[in-house]
Amino acid sequence: MTNSDKAFVIKRDDLQRLFDVIITRGYTPVGPMVRDGVIVYDVLRRVQDLPEGWTEDQDAGTYRLKRRDDSALFGFNNGPHSWKKYLFPPRSKLWEGKKTEDGGFTLKEVEDTERPFAFIGVRSCDLHAIQVQDKVFMNEHHPDPLYTDRRSRALIIVVNCGQAAKTCFCTSMNTGPRAEGGYDLALTEILDGDDHYFFAEPGSKDGFSLLAEVPHEEADSDNFTAAEKGTKRAEEQMGRKIDISDIKELLYRNYDNERWDALEKRCLACGNCTMACPTCFCSKVEDVTDLTGDHAERWREWDSCFTMDFSYIHGGSVRSTTRSRYRQWLMHKLATWLDQFGTSGCVGCGRCITWCPVGIDLTEEVRLIRDSENQKDIANG
Known part of the structure; x- marks a missing residue:
């Protein structure tokens, strides 16, 4: 009520x-x-x-x-x-x-x-x-x-x-x-x-x-x-679930998890997940002029952290691999967003899963990262 x-x-x-x-x-x-x-x-x-x-x-x-x-x-x-x-x-x-x-x-x-x-x-x-x-x-x-x-x-x-x-x-x-x-x-x-x-x-x-x-x-x-x-x-009827009890700490501990390598082989870096996501806010600013140079305009457009140019600085792109770009997106969405804004960047709408052309499932990836960590703990006694 x-x-x-x-x-x-x-x-x-x-x-x-x-x-x-x-x-x-x-x-x-x-x-x-x-x-x-x-x-x-x-x-x-x-x-x-x-x-x-x-x-x-x-x-x-x-x-x-x-x-x-x-x-x-x-x-x-x-x-x-x-x-x-x-x-x-x-x-x-x-x-x-x-x-x-x-x-x-x-x-x-x-x-x-x-x-x-x-x-x-x-x-x-x-x-x-x-x-x-x-x-x-x-x-x-x-x-x-x-x-x-x-x-x-x-x-x-x-x-x-x-x-x-x-x-x-x-x-x-x-x-x-x-x-x-x-x-x-x-x-x-x-x-x-x-x-x-x-x-x-x-x-x-x-x-x-x-x-x-x-x-x-x-x-x-x-x-x-x-x-x-x-x-x-x-x-x-919920089709997916995810354990977020310690999600930020989990992802911070697994920055070099081998799961990121497996994701790189599947991810197309197309940016569909960021375009469909209701919270993603990456943008770029572009200046344009007419042929005479007498008129100029500045525009803001949506961008994606999956594009090579998004992290480009003098000398090259900071995140030059698909591995690093997917990791940036998922970790920002579920972990660093909490530090930055005090809330998660994910609301559980499922759009990033539905509209991924290769069907990458954010909830499944987090589960696999968690399972790999648990398996290491068991192996170490």
Whole structure:
């Protein structure tokens, strides 16, 4: 429950009213839809845009859409997109400059013209991912202006998970499958025969305000039980798990583990895991000019620690091997991130497993490293 200890019921047929209110208030509603054979996040205008009756089959290196046997609107887990592409865009212009007639140069910072976003269908793991990136981009010493502005104006509508994919391990990371706070409104989709409704928990003043304009009724004990069953079902379906009890110390002790050599033989250094990850934040800055040299622009773009150029300094790349780049990614995600930001960089969403073309499984690699250490202890008596 939220701090308000209040929960309500919104009928499926009244969900469009929620969309209408969000749009009327000046938000751009963003949420899941089916496109190009996957479930992506894009601008929504109506309930019919949602992936009604669709789910996915996910495993290591595998993603396939398939039909459900019901009309669930949020009966899926996660596609390749995460909400970071709206708060931390893949490509954004920082400034532009123009040469003046007197030989000078005028500089103009680019203003963000996007309307505030309403994120509809945020999973608990992804809500935690947003909060992880808050620590990166909204720290008190060097806040990122674009991220900070978009985040402060965003409306967060969670939809709690009623199922888990084979690659999910949010329970191991204590990030789901049910959101406990940090949202404006949390919904749990309930399908019980012909009864289709959303168990709604407002988590902020904006959440209560939205709910006031949408037909609803107070939840009863049966509604609470149905919502709890959905969460329990998702917990029981977790496809992966990972022991994080001493994860930082484990990885620090195994910096030279031979498992990194085995990973180098499989990893393509394609960077898919970093692009799909909801918390990765590596970027690069590039300056461009027109052919005359009178106009210049500076752009920030997503980058990946798997690229050779990312660690390039005078004289060459610091991490010149795939072994060193994969180790950097995994150790930063699960170990050094804790030192840097006070939290793990992994939320257990499983995207890095699903979207790895060769099916490298982060949870399995950690287990193998742990097992190799245990075997050494046994051998040493």
